[in-house]
Amino acid sequence: MAEARAIGRFIRIAPRKARLVIDMVRGRGINEALYALKYTPKHAARVVEKVLRSAMANAQQNHGVKDIDVLFVKKAYVDNGPTMKRFRPRAMGRATPIKKRTSHLTIVLGEKEEAKGSSAPAKGRQR
Numbered sequence: 027m028a029e030a031r032a033i034g035r036f037i038r039i040a041p042r043k044a045r046l047v048i049d050m051v052r053g054r055g056i057n058e059a060l061y062a063l064k065y066t067p068k069h070a071a072r073v074v075e076k077v078l079r080s081a082m083a084n085a086q087q088n089h090g091v092k093d094i095d096v097l098f099v100k101k102a103y104v105d106n107g108p109t110m111k112r113f114r115p116r117a118m119g120r121a122t123p124i125k126k127r128t129s130h131l132t133i134v135l136g137e138k139e140e141a142k143g144s145s146a147p148a149k150g151r152q153r
Contacts, residue, residue, distance in 0.1 A: 029100060030085030034077040034131040036107050041129045044070045044104045048131065052102040055138070056082060059099055074102075074131060081133045091137070100136035104129050 037044070047070040051059040056078075063075040078099070085091040107128030113121040 028089060030081050030089050030091070030097075030135045032077050032081035032084055032133050034073065034080075034129075037073050037129045037131055038126070039070050039073060039129055040127040041104045041106050043068070044073070044129045044131060047071050047074050048102045048104055048133075051078065051099050051133075054099055056094055056097045056099070056135070074133075077131045077133050081135050085135050096137050097135045098138050099133060101132070101134035103132055105132070106130070 047063070047066060047068050050062050050066065051074065054062065059078060060075065063071045063078070082094055082097065085097060086094065091097065107130050109128065110126040112124040112126060114124050116122050
């Protein structure tokens with residue numbers, strides 16, 4: 027299977043906040059990642075979950091993956107989107123800039139390779 031990917035663009039959340047959540051799911055299996063996102067009390071978790079579910083659907087529709095349990099989050103990263111600039115009125119006729127940041131979320135899924143030779147004894151000190 028080639029890599030299944032989903033990209034969420036122009037998401038209205040600061041990249042710094044989204045990276046806290048996306049770091050939690052990188053390298054995890056699909057079920058473990060969804061479970062972690064479900065019980066994370068951050069706004070970014072809902073957005074990341076939506077992009078992750080889109081990547082799962084892409085794997086099933088475009089790459090013919092029958093069992094989603096073999097998938098894991100191969101790559102996950104957040105890039106800066108455009109920043110909207112607004113101004114807040116302040117005292118004595120002044121104004122302060124407000125930066126409303128946006129993010130581009132990318133999640134790439136891959137298939138787990140089964141552990142080859144898993145019956146081999148563990149290396150290290152034997153007791």
